[in-house]
Amino acid sequence: AQSVTQLDSQVPVFEEAPVELRCNYSSSVSVYLFWYVQYPNQGLQLLLKYLSGSTLVKGINGFEAEFNKSQTSFHLRKPSVHISDTAEYFCAVSPSGTYKYIFGTGTRLKVLA
């Protein structure tokens, strides 16, 4: 079975400061990794994905994530956040060869002025 852990339920950060949202996963098979963002009262939007290749993945809105297989992590980073980045962020894994997604419990990022 697979599981995804997002240790931080809420992360407050000041505008223009860097941020890291942590994601760890557990799986006995290879997985594909995703980060989604959910703005208030909206659906989920794909930020970035790791399917193969370079372990540093760049996404939309200046976000990036690094896949670390030995630590089974896929942390999301942004060097300088904006007020508009305030949202909930979900890490998800999809076991190779399946259609399934397993989501973490989400991290609420609150950017303070």
Next chain:
Amino acid sequence: NAGVTQTPKFQVLKTGQSMTLQCAQDMNHEYMSWYRQDPGMGLRLIHYSVGAGITDQGEVPNGYNVSRSTTEDFPLRLLSAAPSQTSVYFCASKPELNTEAFFGQGTRLTVV
């Protein structure tokens, strides 16, 4: 291109009532799924389908039925609504294995 469309956006039901949440996608994706989102629990898979005529249970299927008669549509039926089914429901579709899913805007359901 509309993507994944869910209706209604909001719904209030009384305990015991039944209803159908609609989901349609115009991307010709084979895989469709339903999730519920509850505070502090992320998204949990209710049911999924890998093609017309094929459905299967996810993590939390009790109290819900699905069918897939066409590639485009994947309705979710609540047979007898309970307060525990108060949640936000998301429909998603994927074109193939090992790709990202596309989500609808969600249906906020309240059961009183």
